Structures are given as structure tokens and as C-alpha cells.
Amino acid sequence: MAVLLIIFMTAVFGAFGDDFIEEIFIKPLPPTHLYSYFQFITLINNNDSFVHSNLSPRSIGEVISRFKVEELHLTLTEGQWRHNQWGYPVVDAAPGAELYAWFDPEVEDIDAEWRKLSATLSGLFCASLNFIDSFNTITPQMALWPTGPVKSNVNVTSLLRYASLPREIVCTENLTPWKKLLPCESSRGFSALLNSRMIHNTNYHSIGVHVRKVCASEDCTETKLEIKQTVALVYDYKIIGSNNWSFIKLFGHGLPGACPLATTSTIYIDITSNVTFPFQLSPPPDKIVSSHRGGSVTNLAVYNIETDVEMINVGVKHNSKEKLGVNVPPPLHFNRYVLGYGKEFGGIVTELINNYWTAIDVVVLENAPWWLPIQLSSLRINSEAESKLVKSQYYSPGRSRQKPYHLELLLTLPPRSTTTITIDFEFVFLKWQEYPPDANHGFYIGSAIVTANLPTAKNYTSIPVSGISYNSTFNASQPWYPAVFRTNGAMVSLPTPDFSMPYNVICLACTVVALAFGPLHNICTKELLLKPIGTPLSLTQKVLNFFKRKKE
Amino acid sequence: MAAIMKYMIAGLVRYWLIHIDYWQTIANRVEIATPLNSWKRLVEGVFLYDHNINPYEGDSFHESPIMLLIFHCLMKRVPYLLPLLFTVLDLLTAYLLYKTSKSFIKIFIESQKKQNDDIAEESKTMLLNETQLTEAADYVLSVYLFNPYSVLNCAGMTTTVIQNLLVATSLWSASNGYGILACIFIALATHQALYPVLLIVPIAILLADVNKGCNKCSYIRTLLVFVLCWGFLIYISAYIMDGSYNYLHNTYGFILTVPDLKPNIGLFWYFFTEMFEHFRLLFVCAFQINALALYVIPLTLRFKREPVLLATVLIALSTIFRSYPCIGDVGFYLALLPMWKHLFTFMQQKFIVGCAFIITSALGPTVWHLWIYSGSANANFFFGVTLSFATAQIFLITDLLFAYIKREFTLKHGLSRQVDGKPAKLVLR
Numbered sequence: 001m002a003v004l005l006i007i008f009m010t011a012v013f014g015a016f017g018d019d020f021i022e023e024i025f026i027k028p029l030p031p032t033h034l035y036s037y038f039q040f041i042t043l044i045n046n047n048d049s050f051v052h053s054n055l056s057p058r059s060i061g062e063v064i065s066r067f068k069v070e071e072l073h074l075t076l077t078e079g080q081w082r083h084n085q086w087g088y089p090v091v092d093a094a095p096g097a098e099l100y101a102w103f104d105p106e107v108e109d110i111d112a113e114w115r116k117l118s119a120t121l122s123g124l125f126c127a128s129l130n131f132i133d134s135f136n137t138i139t140p141q142m143a144l145w146p147t148g149p150v151k152s153n154v155n156v157t158s159l160l161r162y163a164s165l166p167r168e169i170v171c172t173e174n175l176t177p178w179k180k181l182l183p184c185e186s187s188r189g190f191s192a193l194l195n196s197r198m199i200h201n202t203n204y205h206s207i208g209v210h211v212r213k214v215c216a217s218e219d220c221t222e223t224k225l226e227i228k229q230t231v232a233l234v235y236d237y238k239i240i241g242s243n244n245w246s247f248i249k250l251f252g253h254g255l256p257g258a259c260p261l262a263t264t265s266t267i268y269i270d271i272t273s274n275v276t277f278p279f280q281l282s283p284p285p286d287k288i289v290s291s292h293r294g295g296s297v298t299n300l301a302v303y304n305i306e307t308d309v310e311m312i313n314v315g316v317k318h319n320s321k322e323k324l325g326v327n328v329p330p331p332l333h334f335n336r337y338v339l340g341y342g343k344e345f346g347g348i349v350t351e352l353i354n355n356y357w358t359a360i361d362v363v364v365l366e367n368a369p370w371w372l373p374i375q376l377s378s379l380r381i382n383s384e385a386e387s388k389l390v391k392s393q394y395y396s397p398g399r400s401r402q403k404p405y406h407l408e409l410l411l412t413l414p415p416r417s418t419t420t421i422t423i424d425f426e427f428v429f430l431k432w433q434e435y436p437p438d439a440n441h442g443f444y445i446g447s448a449i450v451t452a453n454l455p456t457a458k459n460y461t462s463i464p465v466s467g468i469s470y471n472s473t474f475n476a477s478q479p480w481y482p483a484v485f486r487t488n489g490a491m492v493s494l495p496t497p498d499f500s501m502p503y504n505v506i507c508l509a510c511t512v513v514a515l516a517f518g519p520l521h522n523i524c525t526k527e528l529l530l531k532p533i534g535t536p537l538s539l540t541q542k543v544l545n546f547f548k549r550k551k552e
Numbered sequence: 553m554a555a556i557m558k559y560m561i562a563g564l565v566r567y568w569l570i571h572i573d574y575w576q577t578i579a580n581r582v583e584i585a586t587p588l589n590s591w592k593r594l595v596e597g598v599f600l601y602d603h604n605i606n607p608y609e610g611d612s613f614h615e616s617p618i619m620l621l622i623f624h625c626l627m628k629r630v631p632y633l634l635p636l637l638f639t640v641l642d643l644l645t646a647y648l649l650y651k652t653s654k655s656f657i658k659i660f661i662e663s664q665k666k667q668n669d670d671i672a673e674e675s676k677t678m679l680l681n682e683t684q685l686t687e688a689a690d691y692v693l694s695v696y697l698f699n700p701y702s703v704l705n706c707a708g709m710t711t712t713v714i715q716n717l718l719v720a721t722s723l724w725s726a727s728n729g730y731g732i733l734a735c736i737f738i739a740l741a742t743h744q745a746l747y748p749v750l751l752i753v754p755i756a757i758l759l760a761d762v763n764k765g766c767n768k769c770s771y772i773r774t775l776l777v778f779v780l781c782w783g784f785l786i787y788i789s790a791y792i793m794d795g796s797y798n799y800l801h802n803t804y805g806f807i808l809t810v811p812d813l814k815p816n817i818g819l820f821w822y823f824f825t826e827m828f829e830h831f832r833l834l835f836v837c838a839f840q841i842n843a844l845a846l847y848v849i850p851l852t853l854r855f856k857r858e859p860v861l862l863a864t865v866l867i868a869l870s871t872i873f874r875s876y877p878c879i880g881d882v883g884f885y886l887a888l889l890p891m892w893k894h895l896f897t898f899m900q901q902k903f904i905v906g907c908a909f910i911i912t913s914a915l916g917p918t919v920w921h922l923w924i925y926s927g928s929a930n931a932n933f934f935f936g937v938t939l940s941f942a943t944a945q946i947f948l949i950t951d952l953l954f955a956y957i958k959r960e961f962t963l964k965h966g967l968s969r970q971v972d973g974k975p976a977k978l979v980l981r
Contacts, residue, residue: 342925345580373612375592377599397600397610400811405610429813432826495924497931502826505935509823512942513842516872519950524850526980528961532971 018055019043020183020262022190023470027270027461028316029086030277031325032238033203034245037090037461038190038231040182041468043224045216055261057181059124060227064211067117068104070159071146072211076127076170079204079234080488084333084353087459090470091230093206094447094486097127097168102146103159111137114161125209126173132163135370138406141394143365143451144484147465148212149220164367166444166489167436170207172196178207181229182259189259190305193251194231204234214468226468244279246315254311267303267314268470274299278319283312291474294457294481300474330459331356332413332452336487338445343427343495348374350421350448350487354413358455361391361412364421365449368405370398371428371494372445376407378424389419400428432497439499442491450487453480555693562646562697563639569707570635583916584708586876587812588614588745591709598624608799614806615711616743617789617799634709641717642706646696646887648720653692653891655727656860657685659761663857672966678959680894691890699887700913705880712880715745719884722748723863726755729762731770732777739781743789746807747843747870752778753852754863761859808840810875815934817916818877819942822935843873861956864888865949872945882945889952898955898962901947908944912937 021041029035044056053061064072075093099118103110111134122129140162150156175196179186186192199205208230216222235250237243247254258265269281271288285301303314333353340346348368354360368374376395381387391410398405413419436443454460462483463469464476569578578584579591587593597613600606601624607613613620626634657680664679671679696702706713722737734755741748752775760770790797806812813825820839827835847869855862864885871881896902916937922929958978969976 344582344924370611375596375612376603376605377596393603395600395603395605397605397607397612399609399611403610426814429815429821429825431813431824431829433829495931497822497825501932502828505822505826508935508939509819512819512939512946513839513873515943516869516946516950517842517846519954520847520851522980523950523953523957524854528957528978529981530965530969530971530976531979531981532974532976 018045020055020259021469022259022262022265024190024193024267025090025270025461025470026268028273028277029234030273031243031327032236033086034235034237034240034250035086035089036233036235036250038194039090039470040191040229042183042227043214043468044227045224055183056225056227060181060209060211063117063120063124064225067113067120068107069117069211070102070104070150070213071148072099072101072117073208074099074121074125074129074210075206075208076125076168076174077204077206078170078200079202079206081204081206081234081486083485084329084335085327086234087330088461088483088485089232090461090463091206091208091210091232092483092485093208093232094164094166094449095489096164096166096444096446097129097170098162098164098486099129099132100140100144100160100162102150102156103161105151105154105159107159110159110161118163125177127170128165128168131165135402136165136404137161137163138367138396138404140365140406140408140449142363142392142408142410143449145482146212148226149215149223162367164446166446170205171200175199175207178209178229181209181227183261184259188256189262190255190265191259192256193247193253195252198250198252199231199233201239202233203236203239204232206230206232208232215466243277244315244317247313249315254313255305256311257309258305258307260307264469265305266470267305269301269303269314269316271299271301272297276325279316280319282315282317289474292477293473293475294460294477296456296458296460329353329355331454331456332360332362332450332485334448334450334485334487336448336490338490338492339422343493345424345426346492347378347422347424348445348490352411352413352419352421352450354415354417354419356456357415359412359414360452360455361410363449363451364409364411365451366405366407366409366421366423367446367448368398368407368425369443369445370400370402370404371430371443372405372425372492373398373400373428374405374407374423374425376423378422379407380420380422381409381411382420383422389413427492427494429495429497432499432502435494435496435499439496440493442493445490445492447486447489450485452483452485454483455480457481555690558694558697559643559646562703563643565703566639566642566706567635569703570638570709575707578704579708579710581704581708581917582815582920583817583879584704585710586816586878587814588807588876589710589712589715589878589880591711594619594623594711595627598627602628606793606798608793608802611802611811614802616785616803617792618740618785619711619714619744621792638706638709638713642702642713643697645713645717645720645884646693648717648724649696649887650689650693652720652724652727653689653888654686655724656891657688659727659758659860661685667963671963674966674968675963678894678963678967684894688891688893691893692887695890696883696887699883701879701883701886703883705878705883708880710878710880711744712878712884715741715748716880716884718744719748719751719867722751722755726758727762727860729759731759731763731774734759735774735777736781739778739785742782743785746804747874750844750848750866750870751863753848754859754866757852757856757859757862807875808836810836812876815920815931815938816876817879817882817938817941818872818874819938820875822931822938825931839873840875843870843875858956860891861953864892865953868945868949872942872949889948892952892956895952895955895959898958899951900954901951905944905948905951908940908947912941912944916941 023039025037027035042056075098077093077095080095081089107113118129118132139160141157146156179191182191210228212226213223214226216224240249281301286304287302289300289302291298335351337349338346339349381389389411394408396406460481463473593613597607597620601620718737718741722734725733738751756771756774759774760767793799810820810824813821815821851862868885871877871885919929919933919937923934
């Protein structure tokens with residue numbers, strides 16, 4: 001009976017032409033960390049699938065069609081990806097919440113739709129995306145480009161909106177609604193591994209939803225909709241207890257088999273580091289693939305997972321105890337920090353380090369909130385006001401409580417160099433009700449976006465733009481490798497007023513105003529008279545005089 | 553000769569202060585630079601304008617487009633001359649104030665002659681004589697040149713230097729009866745900082761007094777010319793910004809609605825930091841009316857015979873109650889006070905006010921450092937100091953007015969404070 005049902009269901013979904021792919025990519029980040037990346041891809045052939053929602057999550061489909069979204073990226077991240085130690089992730093994400101979307105050119109009031117979109121997603125993912133408003137939204141000009149096909153006559157930049165909420169704390173309440181979007185939810189398939197007790201025990205975790213259009217045919221006249229849900233986790237061997245990891249150690253239990261609705265369910269394990277840190281995989285992989293991409297070789301162990309199998313526990317056993325290795329940083333990495341002391345003036349420094357032997361072109365997007373007014377006149381690149389490295393520049397000044405400061409620079413990083421971008425800011429004094437709870441905790445500055453066309457695929461794990469599943473990275477050599485990175489965020493401590501005394505301040509300031517008003521009123525309305533100084537009056541006389549004066 | 557020495561020394565001090573290593577610190581002090589007048593923001597505005605970004609799109613620039621254009625030219629062509637320019641402009645202000653006080657003193661003497669009949673015989677000794685008055689003009693000059701407030705204001709290269717020059721020029725023109733010139737300069741000052749709009753009242757009276765003739769015609773003419781000039785300037789500014797009036801939000805809008813709550817020596821910043829959002833509009837209106845409109849009419853009615861006093865008091869009051877005051881404004885009206893040297897004997901709170909000025913000037917930077925840099929004090933400390941500074945200024949002004957009416961009374965009724973042979977005291981009734 002069960003077999004019949006499965007056959008029937010497969011037939012139905014086959015008729016719709018929808019596909020569901022689940023993949024896990026695991027890469028040791030020697031010597032101390034382990035990166036595991038999950039992606040669940042739903043491909044929808046025709047948009048009617050939202051009406052007869054089968055594999056595709058209906059809620060996402062409705063959001064996409066109602067707000068006329070062409071492409072959408074939402075990530076909720078806790079922790080900081082360390083590019084200089086860990087290389088590059090498959091999908092980079094900014095700490096906190098990050099949302100950006102391209103709208104359909106037919107949308108008239110993009111800002112209004114954007115607010116509605118963020119409010120809806122806020123409800124869908126239980127995240128504070130409803131705090132996205134015009135004061136923290138920007139339209140990146142050079143840093144972000146759609147990953148799906150676009151019509152050549154459309155100015156896509158004006159259709160883009162970007163916002164990040166670096167203060168957002170990501171936790172189980174975001175993961176649960178995220179899992180509900182999957183066809184198998186968390187009962188079967190790879191998503192069964194995503195046990196919130198374990199995945200929040202990591203150094204870095206990021207969940208994301210990426211919706212885009214992909215070409216359905218060679219000439220791209222027809223498009224499919226791709227909904228990709230991702231999870232990236234970085235485990236610390238110290239937390240696991242040893243560098244011999246297994247699914248049970250990472251996720252609390254083994255893999256109960258593939259999702260029955262999935263077309264393919266594959267696990268990829270990067271075993272390139274086996275040479276320097278020898279280990280054995282158990283169970284042995286189905287096959288081992290060697291991928292040559294842009295001059296670097298990656299060896300991947302591949303497991304094809306079937307639906308009805310015993311509990312699988314993929315694991316690694318190292319031959320020797322922990323060993324220290326030399327960390328070779330990736331071709332491009334960066335660092336960001338805040339300068340200055342006191343709470344009056346400061347500066348943000350973004351360091352871009354190019355280790356490669358050719359120049360790399362990058363776009364740096366600085367997005368400073370309105371309460372951190374940056375001064376463009378103080379922009380220095382390697383301490384030069386007019387740097388030859390800047391090829392293009394875009395600046396949109398911010399306005400208090402309305403608009404953030406937005407600076408984009410197209411830079412050419414010389415080979416083997418460190419480029420330092422410095423910009424000064426002034427601390428803003430907010431109204432007392434504008435401070436968040438625990439005002440002295442500090443204020444988060446979002447990360448800068450660094451977009452680069454890398455000349456080498458060293459440490460590069462991303463899926464090519466035209467690809468869908470992870471195996472499209474195999475032997476995918478290109479002239480360059482586009483990548484969007486986020487630098488680390490930073491924190492500043494704004495000067496605070498005394499929150500306990502609004503009444504006192506109002507009273508005192510008004511008293512001082514009254515001190516002027518009283519005498520001036522007297523001077524303007526009364527005149528000077530000489531009054532004899534008599535013997536001091538008794539109390540009764542004083543009272544009598546008082547009433548007499550009234551009568552007069 | 554002595555006067556030239558004074559100018560030389562004052563000029564050199566200012567020029568030297570602009571070139572020392574601590575210049576940045578001076579130019580960034582909260583007491584000296586406000587969001588409205590700071591050099592840093594002027595540089596940022598000009599930089600944005602130079603890069604074809606509208607500086608009024610953002611929140612960093614609040615000067616008028618005319619200033620933007622002038623400083624754009626200056627910074628592009630002769631950036632090395634700017635310190636010298638600021639010094640020279642400030643010395644020019646001092647010179648104009650000196651000239652103005654001389655003309656004012658002539659006006660005093662004339663009005664004294666007119667009132668000669670009303671003056672009690674025993675008070676005749678109190679009348680002003682020429683030498684006292686020339687001394688007063690010298691004091692005005694010295695106070696403006698060597699008052700630390702004015703010196704630091706110029707050293708910080710704030711646009712208040714230009715503001716002071718415009719106001720001084722308009723006062724000088726009015727005291728000499730150049731109606732149109734006075735109107736043009738007061739319109740320029742108003743265009744830059746709004747609050748000098750109050751001065752049109754004393755200037756109109758002054759012009760009518762100086763250019764004898766039909767008083768009402770003169771008032772109307774002055775007002776008309778002023779409004780025309782101001783309107784023209786607003787139009788010209790919009791023309792510079794390609795016909796867009798959006799700059800008004802960043803200039804007058806910024807002054808009136810007080811969106812930037814960075815501390816300064818005024819009363820607004822902490823009051824509106826701690827204000828309940830619900831009442832914000834009410835109190836913004838109340839405070840702005842207090843600064844702009846409340847005292848003009850009563851003081852004008854009371855002191856219409858003394859336009860010079862009216863001008864001094866209105867400048868001082870608008871300085872105390874404006875949304876972004878700085879010590880440059882304070883230095884300016886303090887320089888006008890020596891003209892009233894003959895009132896000092898009637899003032900009762902000179903000592904208190906003097907002490908308060910000295911103490912708050914020393915304490916202000918100290919508690920600011922404690923709050924912002926060492927984190928061992930909080931905002932209340934600095935607020936307390938600014939509050940006492942404002943109180944001291946208010947005492948100074950009200951005391952001056954009381955002194956004036958006391959002197960008026962004494963001139964009329966003699967020095968004796970006796971009624972029917974019994975000792976008596978002066979009271980307001």
C-alpha cells in the first residue's frame with residue numbers, strides 16, 4: 001500500500017514537473033572547525049503550483065506573487081563567519097537578519113511593497129523584520145546583482161531594496177517556521193537532522209531562504225522558480241569534544257533516510273584536507289569525485305541517500321590526535337573595526353587584504369545607520385583623500401530618523417596589499433525614548449558588503465550562477481568567480497541621557513525660562529515708585545493691607 | 553596707535569590659534585561649534601556640493617545655499633587664505649562695533665539733550681559727557697577683541713563669525729541712517745540663522761529716529777525693504793539649488809524643529825531629549841515663541857525711545873533662547889554691554905553673574921570630559937552647567953533692564969531715596 005501511494009504521489013508531482021533536491025555539504029575547516037551546509041531546493045515549473053501547492057511552500061509562493069517579487073534573499077544568522085580562517089562559505093550572510101529583494105518592474109510604489117513584504121516575512125519567520133522601514137533601507141547600486149535571469153531592458157538596480165538588522169537574535173522560533181516550509185518538514189529527510197538543541201550549539205549558524213528565477217530552457221525564454229532553503233553551521237571541535245565527528249555527535253541522531261518527495265538526496269563531504277589531516281570516513285562513500293575548478297583541486301566523497309534505509313551515521317575518525325596546521329588565508333579577506341575613544345567622534349575602518357598575485361576589483365558597500373552620521377569629506381583610502389584605487393563612487397547622505405548613510409566604492413585592490421578605508425562619524429544624541437532597552441549595551445553597526453570577482457577558486461565553494469544543485473560546482477572553471485561577502489559588524493556605545501529624570505529636566509528648564517519671563521513681564525508692565533520704609537508692620541496690619549490693596 | 557596695537561594683537565592671537573595643533577579640538581568643542589555653524593559641517597557640505605551631491609538631501613549641512621556657494625569658491629580657489637579671512641572678518645566686526653558704539657553714543661547725547669528739561673537738578677552730575685562716552689567705545693572694541701568667547705569662536709572658524717559680522721554691519725548702517733544697507737544685512741543675517749529677524753524692530757525705530765521725518769512711513773519702508781530683501785535671498789538660494797526650495801527644511805526647518813539633540817550651551821538639547829514624544833510639538837512651539845516672538849512687542853512698547861537698548865536686549869534674549877546657541881553669540885552681545893557702562897552702578901548682580909560666567913565656563917568643559925570621555929559623570933552634570941550659564945545670562949539682561957529704569961527714575965526724581973523726609977525704597981508697582 002505504502003509503495004503504491006509513493007508511486008501515485010511521484011506520478012502526480014511528476015505531472016506538475018516540480019522538483020525537490022536536498023543536499024548536505026560538509027567541509028572540515030582545519031584545524032579546529034567543521035562547516036556543514038544544507039540546501040533544500042524546490043523547483044517550480046509553472047507559477048500555478050502556488051494554487052495547487054504540492055512541493056512548494058504555499059506561504060512563500062503567496063508572498064512572491066502578491067508583492068510581485070522577482071528575487072528574494074533572507075538570512076537569519078547568529079555568529080560571525082571568519083573568512084581569514086575558514087575560507088569562503090557557499091552562501092555568505094550578515095550577522096543578524098538580512099533581507100533583500102528585487103521587485104517586478106510593474107510595481108509602482110516599491111517602497112510600500114517593500115514594507116509590506118518585510119512585515120509579512122516578519123510574521124512568517126517570527127523575526128523582527130517589521131523594524132525594516134525607510135530609515136534602514138538602501139538601494140545598493142553596484143554591490144548586489146540578481147542571480148536569476150533578468151530582461152535586458154530593465155534597470156534592475158532601482159527595483160532592489162536591502163536592509164539588515166544586526167541586532168536580531170536568531171533562535172529556535174525562527175527555525176521552526178523555516179522547517180515547516182519544507183515538503184517533508186522535519187519528519188523525514190535531511191531536515192530531520194536539524195535539531196534546534198544541537199544546531200544552536202555552534203559557533204556560527206545561519207538559516208536562509210533564497211527565491212529566484214532560473215532558466216527552464218537553453219535560450220531562457222521560459223523560467224522556473226527556485227526556492228532554496230539553506231542552513232550553514234560551523235561546529236567547533238572543542239564543543240563536540242574531539243575532531244572525530246559523526247552525525248550523532250553533530251545533530252544528536254543519525255540520518256533516517258531521504259525525504260520520499262525528493263528527486264535526489266546527496267551528501268558531499270570535502271575530503272581535500274585528508275592529505276594534511278588523515279582521516280577515515282565511515283560508512284565508505286558511494287563514490288569519490290575530484291573537481292578541478294580554477295586551478296584548485298577539491299576531492300569530494302559523495303553519498304546518495306535512499307528513502308528506505310537504516311539509520312545512517314556518517315562519521316570521520318582521524319588517525320592522529322589533534323594537530324596544529326598552518327592557516328593559509330583565502331585570496332581576499334577583510335576586517336572592520338571602530339576607531340576613537342570617548343563618545344563624541346569616531347571612525348569606521350574597513351581593511352581589505354588581497355593575498356593574490358593579481359589585482360582584484362571589489363565593490364565595498366558601507367551602510368551606516370542614521371544615528372551614525374558619516375562624513376564623506378573624511379573618507380580616506382590608505383590615508384589618501386583622492387585615491388587612484390577608487391574607480392567609481394556612490395554616496396547617498398542620510399537623514400536623521402529617515403534614511404541611512406550609504407556609500408559604495410568600486411576599488412581595485414593592488415596585488416598582495418592591504419587597503420584601508422577610513423571614514424569618520426559623529427555620535428548622535430538620541431531622544432530618551434529612542435534608546436533600546438539596555439541602552440548601555442551598545443548599538444550594532446551592520447556589516448559592510450564586499451562584492452568581488454575573484455580571479456581564483458581557491459577556498460571558493462559557491463554554486464555558479466547558472467547552477468542549481470551542488471554538483472554544478474564540479475569542474476566549473478570560469479574566468480572569474482563572483483562572490484558577495486559580509487565583513488564583521490561592529491558596535492558603538494552611544495552617549496545616554498539620564499533616563500530616570502524627564503520630569504526634573506522639564507521642570508528645571510521651564511523654571512529657567514520663567515526666570516526670564518517674570519522680570520521681563522514686571523519691567524514691561526509696572527513702573528518704579530518710591531515706597532517709604534516704615535516701622536515693621538504687625539501681622540494683622542499686613543493682612544489688612546493685603547486686602548486693602550486688593551480693593552484699590 | 554593703541555587701537556592699531558589692539559587689532560594687531562587680537563588678530564595675531566586668532567591667527568595663531570587657528571594654526572596650533574589644538575585647532576581641531578577648538579573647532580569641535582560643543583560650546584563653540586553647533587550643528588548649525590560648525591566648520592566641519594561646512595566642509596562636508598562644500599565637499600558634497602563639489603561632488604554633485606545635493607548637500608540638503610542629507611542631514612549634515614544646515615547653512616544657506618549662498619554661504620555654500622561662497623565657501624565653495626573660496627575653498628576651491630584660495631583654501632590657504634581662509635584662516636586669514638576669518639581673522640580679518642572678526643576684526644572687521646570689532647571695528648564695526650566700535651564705529652556703531654560711537655554713533656550710538658552720539659544718539660545718547662542727543663536724546664539726553666532733548667530730555668534735559670525733565671532731569672532733576674541734583675541728577676545733572678549723572679549726565680553723560682563726551683569723554684565717558686569715547687571710553688565706552690574703546691571698551692566695546694577691547695571686549696570684542698579680547699573676550700575669550702569671541703576669540704575662541706573665531707579660532708574655531710564657525711560661521712557665527714559671519715553671522716556676527718552681518719549683524720554688526722546692519723547695526724552700524726542703522727546707526728548711521730543707511731536704511732537700505734541695514735535692511736540688506738539684517739536680511740542676510742536672517743537668511744542665515746533666522747533669529748536676527750527680531751532685530752528689524754529696533755532697526756526700524758533707529759532708522760526712523762536717525763533719519764528724521766515721517767515715522768510711520770519710515771517703519772513701513774524699512775519693513776518693506778527687509779521683506780523684499782529676505783524674499784529675494786530665499787529666491788536666489790532656491791535658484792542656486794536649481795529652483796528647489798527643499799533647502800528650507802535643512803535651514804529654517806532644522807532651526808525650528810530641533811531634530812539634532814547634540815548638547816550645546818542652550819536650553820533646548822536636554823529638554824527635548826527628555827521630552828515625552830506626545831508633547832514635543834507643543835514645547836517646540838512654546839520654546840520657539842519664547843525665543844522669537846514673545847518679548848518683542850512688550851519690550852518695544854516699553855523701550856521704543858531706546859532702540860539701542862532694545863536691540864541689545866533682543867540680541868541677548870534671542871541668544872539665550874535660540875535652539876543652537878554658541879559662545880560666539882554670547883561674545884557678541886557681551887561686547888555691546890560696555891555701551892551701558894553708565895548703568896553698571898545701578899546693577900545689583902554684577903558679582904553673582906560674573907562669578908557664574910567664570911565658574912560655568914570652567915566647569916562646562918570639565919563635566920563634558922567626565923561625561924563623554926571618562927564616563928564618570930552623566931548628562932545631568934553638563935545640563936546643570938548649561939542651565940546655570942543660561943540663568944547667569946538671564947540675570948545679566950534683566951539686571952541691565954532694571955538698572956536702566958532705575959537710572960531713568962533717578963534722573964527724573966533725583967538721587968535721594970526719601971518720601972516726605974522718611975527713608976524709602978524703590979519698588980515696582
